[in-house]
Amino acid sequence: MERTFFISANTGLLETRMDLRLHQPYQQAQARRQFTFLPELEQARRVRSIPLGDDLARRIQAIPLGTGQQGPPPLLESANSKEIRLFLQSPPTEKERHGTPPQWSKFWKAHIPHKARTIWWRTLQEKIPTGVLRNRIWGGNGADPPSTRCRICDHAQEDLPHFLFLCPCKREVWETILTEHTTKLHWTDEELCSLMALDCRLIRPRKRFNITAIQITASILLWIWSLHWAFIFDEVSFSTPAGLSAARRHINTLIAQNQYRKERKEHALQ
Numbered sequence: 001m002e003r004t005f006f007i008s009a010n011t012g013l014l015e016t017r018m019d020l021r022l023h024q025p026y027q028q029a030q031a032r033r034q035f036t037f038l039p040e041l042e043q044a045r046r047v048r049s050i051p052l053g054d055d056l057a058r059r060i061q062a063i064p065l066g067t068g069q070q071g072p073p074p075l076l077e078s079a080n081s082k083e084i085r086l087f088l089q090s091p092p093t094e095k096e097r098h099g100t101p102p103q104w105s106k107f108w109k110a111h112i113p114h115k116a117r118t119i120w121w122r123t124l125q126e127k128i129p130t131g132v133l134r135n136r137i138w139g140g141n142g143a144d145p146p147s148t149r150c151r152i153c154d155h156a157q158e159d160l161p162h163f164l165f166l167c168p169c170k171r172e173v174w175e176t177i178l179t180e181h182t183t184k185l186h187w188t189d190e191e192l193c194s195l196m197a198l199d200c201r202l203i204r205p206r207k208r209f210n211i212t213a214i215q216i217t218a219s220i221l222l223w224i225w226s227l228h229w230a231f232i233f234d235e236v237s238f239s240t241p242a243g244l245s246a247a248r249r250h251i252n253t254l255i256a257q258n259q260y261r262k263e264r265k266e267h268a269l270q
């Protein structure tokens with residue numbers, strides 16, 4: 001899969017991805033105003049190469065890079081190696097989602113609730129009862145098939161990415177909590193949808209929080225899940241503030257537990 005460079009319509013930054021979505025006909029994505037090509041790059045995309053005039057070279061050098069970090073974005077010309085690495089870092093590919101043995105070992109040993117681990121594991125196995133999956137499983141026996149629609153926002157296709165991340169109020173919970181607790185400030189749909197991969201490469205918890213990437217992801221996942229089923233079975237409306245406060249509370253509990261474990265370890269060493 002080749003890497004795609006594009007200017008994000010949201011941030012105005014040069015960004016890069018190696019995912020499938022940008023390989024759809026680009027007009028489709030452009031129509032949704034997800035990104036825009038610089039006129040020169042658009043021409044280059046069509047003919048595959050164009051001579052870089054001085055002006056274009058200068059303009060490319062002056063493009064700010066989307067590294068997802070705090071502070072003013074670095075320019076391509078003056079970015080240091082760390083900034084280039086962060087910029088080139090892309091969401092994991094399909095193959096990488098399955099995890100290496102050390103990543104699995106870390107996952108099983110992580111201090112997260114058993115229920116969160118189970119949901120995460122089921123997600124990796126694609127065994128989450130989304131509208132699309134229910135429709136596929138129960139749609140072939142002659143009876144009316146279950147609808148593929150999202151029962152929260154009425155989106156036509158409740159697939160796994162929509163169920164976990166992209167339903168608007170769930171997306172807001174993910175993005176808000178991640179921005180509060182990690183050093184990355186902008187999250188694309190693709191980046192959010194890659195969070196279940198075991199390498200957690202996109203999450204760098206802020207230094208002041210004694211918490212791991214797996215714990216942050218597990219906390220949000222757990223509360224998205226709980227509120228989803230409270231909505232389905234108990235008709236409790238799914239609200240973003242409820243998701244935010246539940247996830248924050250849970251993260252604070254995990255931080256307190258981490259602190260306790262750390263102090264006990266230090267005490268034992270004395």
Ligand SMILES: [Zn+2]
Pocket residue numbers: 150151152153154155162166167168
């Ligand atoms: Zn939805």
